[in-house]
Amino acid sequence: MNELAMLMEQIPALVYVIATVVGVLVGSFLNVVIYRLPIMMERDWKRECSEYFPEANLKTEDEVFNLVLPRSRCPECGHLIGSTENIPIISWLIQKGRCKHCSCKISKRYPFIELLTGILSFTVAYFIPFGWPLLFALLFTWVLVSLTFIDFDTMLLPDQLTLPLLWFGLLININGSFIGLTDAVLGAAFGYLSLWSIYWIFKLVTGKEGMGYGDFKLLAALGAWFGWQALPLVILISSLAGAIIGIGLIVASKDKKSKPMPFGPYLAIAGWVYLVYGDVINQFYYSLVL
Secondary structure (H helix, E strand, O other): OHHHHHHHHHOHHHHHHHHHHHHHHHHHHHHHHHHHHHHHHHHHHHHHHHHHOHHHOOOOOOOOOOOOOOOOEOOOOOOEOOHHHOOOOHHHHHOOOEOOOOOOEOOOHHHHHHHHHHHHHHHHHHHOOOOHHHHHHHHHHHHHHHHHHHHHHHOOOOHHHHHHHHHHHHHHHHHOOOOOHHHHHHHHHHHHHHHHHHHHHHHHHHOOOOOOHHHHHHHHHHHHHHOHHHHHHHHHHHHHHHHHHHHHHHHHOOOOOOOOOOOHHHHHHHHHHHHHHHHHHHHHHHHHHO
16 A cells, blocks of 8 residues: 555656546446436435324335436337446447437536546646545545536525535544534634525525525535635635526526526635645635735
């Protein structure tokens, strides 16, 4: 293990290649998580509701459905996806974005998420030296990718992802991987309470809900990873990202009607930007303020 660590430190390019390849492979799995986890949650909710309120006669699914089973298949013809058809990015390109069996179009988003995860993983490996912090940062990145696309699709930030991210952030900072433990605990608390307070103020004033509880938990997780000091910049970056991307989506959309927009993806973007460029942003920010 020590020899491997020394080799990685001596040949940084090897770390970049491994991180990128692993990132692409993980991106393929994230496609499964992004699609299946919300369905799993919905089925669990229906099952629980049917148990508590049998008079509602809710229809529940008996089929085993998780991140492993059933096997991936074409939604159009039911063709089971073989191993040679499931090679990240490459299979999609070889098959020209279509099912091998029925020629049904396969969404471009699958190779996009695989490529995006690979690029983000490479960037993290480039900026963070080889060691445990790099592994933690990669896990952090992969969870944020999942949360971003799930929130875009469903307006949900699953507890199955946000809560482990929060607790893991506190655990790794026991030894100060990214910030001291006291700052991490305060970051988790202030992260949750800040958005929770805004939520209730907005609701009392307008009678409407401006955001969901998943946003509170995600900001708490970011605070657990980077400390309370990071929260102002994370909120600022997420607000800027939300404004820029939100306006772009509205302009590009054919439907100009006002629709609710998820805030989680922009928090995730801000958290990842802070992970990679936090020191540079802090120096620039405080040079302007002081």
